[in-house]
Amino acid sequence: MSPGPHDAPDRSLAIETRGLTKRFGDVDAVTDLDLAIPAGVVYGFLGPNGSGKTTTMRMLTTLTRPTSGEAFVAGSPITDRDAVIDHIGYLPESPPVFEELTARENLRYVASLHDIPRSQADAEIDEYLERFGLADAADRRVEGYSKGMRQKLGLVQAIIHDPDVIFLDEPTSGLDPRAARTVKDLIAELADRDVTIFLSTHILSVVDELADRVAVLHDGELVAEGSPDELKHRAESTVESTLEDAFLRITDDHDDEPVEPEDEVMA
Numbered sequence: 631m632s633p634g635p636h637d638a639p640d641r642s643l644a645i646e647t648r649g650l651t652k653r654f655g656d657v658d659a660v661t662d663l664d665l666a667i668p669a670g671v672v673y674g675f676l677g678p679n680g681s682g683k684t685t686t687m688r689m690l691t692t693l694t695r696p697t698s699g700e701a702f703v704a705g706s707p708i709t710d711r712d713a714v715i716d717h718i719g720y721l722p723e724s725p726p727v728f729e730e731l732t733a734r735e736n737l738r739y740v741a742s743l744h745d746i747p748r749s750q751a752d753a754e755i756d757e758y759l760e761r762f763g764l765a766d767a768a769d770r771r772v773e774g775y776s777k778g779m780r781q782k783l784g785l786v787q788a789i790i791h792d793p794d795v796i797f798l799d800e801p802t803s804g805l806d807p808r809a810a811r812t813v814k815d816l817i818a819e820l821a822d823r824d825v826t827i828f829l830s831t832h833i834l835s836v837v838d839e840l841a842d843r844v845a846v847l848h849d850g851e852l853v854a855e856g857s858p859d860e861l862k863h864r865a866e867s868t869v870e871s872t873l874e875d876a877f878l879r880i881t882d883d884h885d886d887e888p889v890e891p892e893d894e895v896m897a
């Protein structure tokens with residue numbers, strides 16, 4: 631029997647949503663979303679522009695309140711912000727950074743918000759800055775950083791406190807090939823340590839390479855879910871089918887759906 635609206639969260643799941651819905655006025659951004667994501671999984675969250683990916687991530691990271699439905703992240707309901715935020719990291723599309731501070735100062739500030747002792751924080755900050763090729767720029771103000779440098783800094787900010795669940799919105803956007811490789815290696819390493827990664831990106835090769843499971847949103851609704859291979863087979867094209875073929879086929883099928891009579895009246 632599937633869980634009802636007031637049942638306790640399933641503790642084996644890192645992320646669980648039940649009928650999660652968000653409306654902005656007339657816009658149905660996310661509709662009746664049911665997800666069950668086990669811990670330690672890299673979960674690719676795909677969909678065309680405007681399909682509701684960011685809105686979903688903002689609800690799961692407690693930044694936007696759902697219109698209806700419920701969700702649990704790392705075992706806590708998203709209505710309990712204090713309980714959730716200690717266990718999550720979030721890299722949004724535009725990473726939040728203080729322009730007038732240096733990268734090191736930004737990271738020290740974030741570490742202090744998570745009560746990480748200064749000496750431990752400094753050692754980890756050094757390690758991450760080195761790993762992401764930011765060591766030489768660490769003491770420069772962020773206002774002079776390139777897009778890729780900001781992206782790397784935002785990612786370190788999202789993971790510095792060792793969260794259990796990490797939400798990444800386009801983590802490799804703006805990165806050169808070497809930096810993108812560093813990020814992909816890091817994601818794989820985190821997943822090996824049982825960290826759950828919720829990964830939204832339009833770069834399907836990244837999802838194909840890293841994701842254990844993939845969901846496809848279309849107009850706010852979940853239209854496909856499975857392993858990358860399952861989705862490729864479902865696309866029923868050639869044996870050589872790629873995740874991009876599958877994505878295009880799945881979202882195309884939903885664009886071609888006949889218009890319901892009710893919709894015609896509304897239009």
Ligand SMILES: Nc1ncnc2c1ncn2[C@@H]1O[C@H](COP(=O)(O)OP(=O)(O)OP(=O)(O)O)[C@@H](O)[C@H]1O
Binds near residue numbers: 683684
């Ligand atoms: N604050 C808001 N106010 C009004 N409408 C919004 C708001 N945020 C999102 N929307 C609408 O909700 C829908 C889903 O947007 P969302 O940003 O979640 O999509 P997305 O899948 O992340 O898109 P993209 O791939 O372009 O980043 C869109 O129609 C968008 O215009």
